[in-house]
Amino acid sequence: MTARPIAVVGASAAGLAAAEALRRSGWTGPLTLIGDEPHLPYDRPPLSKQLLHGAWEPERLLLRTEEQLAPLDLDLRLGTRATGLDTATRTLTLDGGERLACVGVIIATGVAARTLPGTEDIAGVHTLRTLDDALALRARLTGTGRRLVIVGNGVLGCEAAAVARELGHHVTLVGVEPTPMAAAVGTEVGELLAEEHRAHGVTLRTGAVDGFEADEHGVTGVRLADSGLLPADTVLLAIGSTPAVGWLAGDPALDTSDGLRCDAYCAAAPGIYAAGDVARWEHPVHGRPLRFEHRMNAAEQGMAAARNLLAELGESGERKEFAPVPYFWSDQYALKIQAYGILTGADRVEAALLDKEERRVAALYGSGGLATGVLAIGLPPRQVRTLRAVIAAPLPWEEAHPRLLAALG
Amino acid sequence: MKITLDADKCCGAGQCVLVAPEVFDQRDEDGIVVLLDAEPPAEQHDAVREAAAICPAAVIEVH
Numbered sequence: 001m002t003a004r005p006i007a008v009v010g011a012s013a014a015g016l017a018a019a020e021a022l023r024r025s026g027w028t029g030p031l032t033l034i035g036d037e038p039h040l041p042y043d044r045p046p047l048s049k050q051l052l053h054g055a056w057e058p059e060r061l062l063l064r065t066e067e068q069l070a071p072l073d074l075d076l077r078l079g080t081r082a083t084g085l086d087t088a089t090r091t092l093t094l095d096g097g098e099r100l101a102c103v104g105v106i107i108a109t110g111v112a113a114r115t116l117p118g119t120e121d122i123a124g125v126h127t128l129r130t131l132d133d134a135l136a137l138r139a140r141l142t143g144t145g146r147r148l149v150i151v152g153n154g155v156l157g158c159e160a161a162a163v164a165r166e167l168g169h170h171v172t173l174v175g176v177e178p179t180p181m182a183a184a185v186g187t188e189v190g191e192l193l194a195e196e197h198r199a200h201g202v203t204l205r206t207g208a209v210d211g212f213e214a215d216e217h218g219v220t221g222v223r224l225a226d227s228g229l230l231p232a233d234t235v236l237l238a239i240g241s242t243p244a245v246g247w248l249a250g251d252p253a254l255d256t257s258d259g260l261r262c263d264a265y266c267a268a269a270p271g272i273y274a275a276g277d278v279a280r281w282e283h284p285v286h287g288r289p290l291r292f293e294h295r296m297n298a299a300e301q302g303m304a305a306a307r308n309l310l311a312e313l314g315e316s317g318e319r320k321e322f323a324p325v326p327y328f329w330s331d332q333y334a335l336k337i338q339a340y341g342i343l344t345g346a347d348r349v350e351a352a353l354l355d356k357e358e359r360r361v362a363a364l365y366g367s368g369g370l371a372t373g374v375l376a377i378g379l380p381p382r383q384v385r386t387l388r389a390v391i392a393a394p395l396p397w398e399e400a401h402p403r404l405l406a407a408l409g
Numbered sequence: 410m411k412i413t414l415d416a417d418k419c420c421g422a423g424q425c426v427l428v429a430p431e432v433f434d435q436r437d438e439d440g441i442v443v444l445l446d447a448e449p450p451a452e453q454h455d456a457v458r459e460a461a462a463i464c465p466a467a468v469i470e471v472h
Contacts, residue, residue, distance in 0.1 A: 013465075020462055043467060045420070060418070063467045295465040296422060303462060329420060336421060336440070381423050381435035388427075 003029050004101055005075065006309065007092055009082045010108030010244075011035025013043065013295060014276025016063055017302030018106045023072050025307055026316045032100065033074045034092075036081040036109075039131055040066065045295050047134040048159040049331055053166065054138060058131055082109070087253045087269040104309045107248070107260055107274040108302060111241035111293060116151075116209065123218030125235045128156060140234050144168035149222045149232040151209050153180040155330050157238035158193060162332040165200045172203040172230050174222065180204065181330075185339065185375055186349040189363055192356060192377075193332065200333055205230065241293065243278045259291045264321040266305040271312065273305035284321040285393055286342065286372070294328040325392050335359060338384055341373030341391040348397065352404050362387060364397075364404050371400030383407060410454050411472045412447050412461075420466045428463060429456035442468060 006022060008015045011033050019033050035041070042061040050056035069076070077094070084093035085105065092100045113127035126137045137160075140146070146169040150157045153175030164171045173180065179190035180197065194204055205224070213221035213229065222230045245256040253269050255261035259280035262268045266281050274281070276298040280291035304322040311319040330337045346365040353362040358378060365373035372394050374387040386407040390400050412432070421440030425433040432453055434443040449457055461469040 017462060024458065024462070043465075045465070068470075296424065296463070299463050299465060327422060327424070329422060331420075338422075380437045381421065381426070381440040382437070384440070385423060385427065 004090075004103045005030035005032045006104045006106070007032040007034060007100060007102045008106045008108060009034045009092065010110055010276065010278070011037070011041050011076075011078065012108065012110055012276070012298070013041070013063065014108035014110070014279075014298035014302040015106070016041040017299040018108060018275055018306040019072060019074060021303040021306035022310065025310050027310055029103070031072065031074055032077060032102075034077045034080050034082055034094070036079070037130060037132075038079040040064070040069070040078070042131055043295075044129075047131065048128055048156055049163065051131075051134050052128075052138050052141070052160060052163045058135070061131065081247070083247050084250055085248055085254075085272070087251050087272050090271050102271075104271045104273070104313055106302070106305050106309060107268070107272065107278060108276045108298075108305075109244035109247070110277045111243050113237070114240050114242055115237055116239070119212060119235075119237065122212055122214045122235075124214075124233055125212065125219050125237065127237050128160060129241065137234075137236060141167055141169060145170065146234050147232050148172070148234045148236065149174060149230050150236045150238055151222065152236075152238035152240065153177065153204070154238060154240065155181055155184055155328075157236070158197065158332055159330060160236055160238060161197060161202050162200065165197075165202055166333075169234075170203075171201070172205055172232075173197065174205045174207060174209065174224070174230065176206070176208055178206040183344060184328075185337070185343060186346060186363070186365065188349055188351050188354075189337075189361060189375060189377075192354070192361065193335075193337075195356070196333060196335060196359075241277075243280075243291070245278060261289060264323075265308045265319050266301060266322050267308065267312070271309070273309045275301035275305040279305075281322060284323045290326075290342070292326055292328075294326060296327040297324065300324050325388060327388075335377055337375065337377050339373060339375040340388040341365070341394075343373040343375060346373065350401070352401070353408055362404065362408055364391075364401060366397045366400070369397055370394040371397045371404075374404065383409075410449060410451075410457065412444060412449070412457060413470045413472065414442060414444055415468050415470070416442055418466045419468045422465050424463050424465065425460040425469060428460040429453060432457055433460060433469075
């Protein structure tokens with residue numbers, strides 16, 4: 001009988017980080033990496049930035065070349081989807097019907113872009129999650145003067161709006177929330193971003209989408225529930241995403257209500273771990289289950305899940321709770337927005353520095369009397385790292401606020 | 410160990426500086442990575458490999 005592999009399901013940032021960490025930590029047994037897309041592991045953040053812009057070609061997004069992957073000695077299954085998992089026997093079912101019995105499984109299947117019913121067959125209506133999505137939208141935005149309506153004013157919608165304006169298209173950004181990125185950064189910073197988008201010529205609209213108008217060539221407009229019709233020849237749906245857990249729903253041992261529920265070690269069941277956008281794990285410092293769709297978390301959690309799986313299998317080391325300081329960034333026009341900790345759901349936000357002229361911002365976020373997050377725009381890196389240190393562990397607001405001010409000098 | 414950077418891809422997250430501050434730094438003006446030591450001593454190797462693995466823009470290559 002041949003040795004059972006460790007299988008990593010999902011060949012993006014989290015899955016690749018897990019596979020590499022397994023090898024670095026000494027796993028010499030068979031290692032299977034399964035990805036449903038046909039591409040070698042690539043990086044997603046540039047999809048809505050440099051790739052959409054046309055500044056970078058797809059090769060630039062590859063996280064590793066074939067030569068760099070070779071030493072990992074992977075059984076690499078691209079264009080392959082896992083369709084089921086029996087946690088008791090750690091056996092995966094793949095879309096060709098193959099059953100793969102494993103010693104351990106790391107689930108890093110990410111999320112899928114949410115769509116709206118009835119849009120599948122309308123030409124010109126796009127989502128933006130995969131490389132193929134981004135290339136299709138980029139092809140549509142060749143030339144100038146397209147009328148692009150972006151439905152959803154979160155991080156992705158805002159980044160795409162900035163790129164489309166730089167390319168010379170007419171851009172309308174529609175959100176149910178009046179302030180762009182309000183859920184991610186709060187309304188005060190969100191308002192500053194709104195001004196930035198307006199200054200670059202983006203039309204901002206508030207409203208719920210009621211439906212789409214189309215003719216034989218494709219989409220012609222977006223209907224809003226109570227404020228009329230927005231003419232469009234191209235639409236981007238940037239209305240969030242759904243964790244890719246449908247294939248796991250058959251196993252009663254797993255909780256897939258919002259991503260795959262894991263303990264503080266990123267374990268969902270014995271021998272079964274999860275990482276990246278799909279994983280909702282018990283953050284030991286914040287004391288509650290959290291799930292992040294952030295690039296940094298994908299790599300950090302992939303590595304943590306790999307090490308903890310090897311520790312459970314008795315291969316190396318001790319299991320450690322996964323307790324990162326969350327981080328995300330967003331690039332819009334010349335602005336780089338960086339944030340550490342937890343900003344969503346804050347009941348208190350204070351912009352300690354808000355220099356609109358110079359586009360410099362430092363803001364503190366908190367809830368329940370604790371400071372939990374910081375955001376920086378236009379600050380030097382040393383200062384940003386000092387801000388991070390303020391909220392690396394949640395601190396009473398009264399202690400954190402003066403430390404933040406001191407860090408800003 | 411020899412380190413090379415594709416700094417054009419750097420997104421300025423600064424995680425490499427947190428993990429291996431004796432090997433990496435960031436430019437003040439835009440946060441882009443700066444290599445302090447392209448051939449660091451052995452006691453830095455684990456930290457450098459960690460930094461390369463964690464970099465969210467796949468900028469750091471270790472040879």
